[in-house]
Amino acid sequence: MSTIDGLPPLREVIATHGLSAKKALGQNFLLDLNLTAKIARAAGDLSGADVLEIGPGPGGLTRGLLASGARRVLAVEKDARCLPALAEIAAAHPGRLDVVNADALEIDPLARLTPPIKVVANLPYNVGTELLVRWLTPPVWPPFWQSLTLMFQREVAERIVADPGSKAYGRLAILAQWRCEARIVMRLPPEAFTPAPKVASAVVHLTALPAPRFPADPAVLERVVAAAFNQRRKMLRASLKGLAPDIEDRLNAVGIAPTERAEQVSIEGFCTLARALGG
Numbered sequence: 001m002s003t004i005d006g007l008p009p010l011r012e013v014i015a016t017h018g019l020s021a022k023k024a025l026g027q028n029f030l031l032d033l034n035l036t037a038k039i040a041r042a043a044g045d046l047s048g049a050d051v052l053e054i055g056p057g058p059g060g061l062t063r064g065l066l067a068s069g070a071r072r073v074l075a076v077e078k079d080a081r082c083l084p085a086l087a088e089i090a091a092a093h094p095g096r097l098d099v100v101n102a103d104a105l106e107i108d109p110l111a112r113l114t115p116p117i118k119v120v121a122n123l124p125y126n127v128g129t130e131l132l133v134r135w136l137t138p139p140v141w142p143p144f145w146q147s148l149t150l151m152f153q154r155e156v157a158e159r160i161v162a163d164p165g166s167k168a169y170g171r172l173a174i175l176a177q178w179r180c181e182a183r184i185v186m187r188l189p190p191e192a193f194t195p196a197p198k199v200a201s202a203v204v205h206l207t208a209l210p211a212p213r214f215p216a217d218p219a220v221l222e223r224v225v226a227a228a229f230n231q232r233r234k235m236l237r238a239s240l241k242g243l244a245p246d247i248e249d250r251l252n253a254v255g256i257a258p259t260e261r262a263e264q265v266s267i268e269g270f271c272t273l274a275r276a277l278g279g
């Protein structure tokens, strides 16, 4: 039996190529091609764009991306067992899928991509967060990518899109929202994956803004935010003491009460503070 793209169903692909899920690689596969097509659509209009996919596994999302009209997909997969299954997809879409067998944390795929570039991935949680932080802190802005559409553990997705005043608001929210539009576009229960993970997931879509929302030196902003949230229950006058001996005066000067806590300060507030502290 074949599917809409003429390739075998994913359960068959997994059985044929012996792709039993490896826990160490965070392998929780999406086997429903309607769902992977939906995730690909959540990445926006892919026609005319190169897509960087990290962790294609047996290729469910890859097939969705190709069906959605991506100009080219560059897929980076660490597990060599997946290569024959991905080669079958490449053969069905001549010239549109390149597969690199590598650890995404160790390679720079940029040279192989032509802008506009969109990144789409269903990755293990720890790898996803590490890559997200790298993609949000490039040496120059705007970054190489136009948008990121990434699957996360739901709790992490909520931290990325969190508003000030909420428990989930912190470093990740500020890092993401300072220079991007970030929203959750899909929520998935554990049963959407095979095998089912312990927690629910969500897809976050981030679009790079042409410039940061408020001016600030990224390194100073990062230092201020890290210090404030490392001791998030403390008042700012205590948590930020190490940054300037006269921190109370500096906070007062920019209109932030020294008795406030990190989670009450908006992104604009942190940027103002970063500028007052030298960047």
Ligand code: SAM
Pocket (backbone or CB within 6 Å): 025, 026, 027, 028, 029, 030, 031, 054, 055, 056, 057, 058, 059, 060, 061, 076, 077, 078, 079, 082, 102, 103, 104, 105, 121, 122, 123, 124, 127
């Ligand atoms: N995209 C597929 C899907 O949606 O069914 C697979 C998702 S599975 C959650 C994560 C995939 O990322 C696996 O195929 C795994 O082998 C791969 N992976 C894990 N760590 C990786 C890394 N550091 N670099 C590249 N791929 C990685």
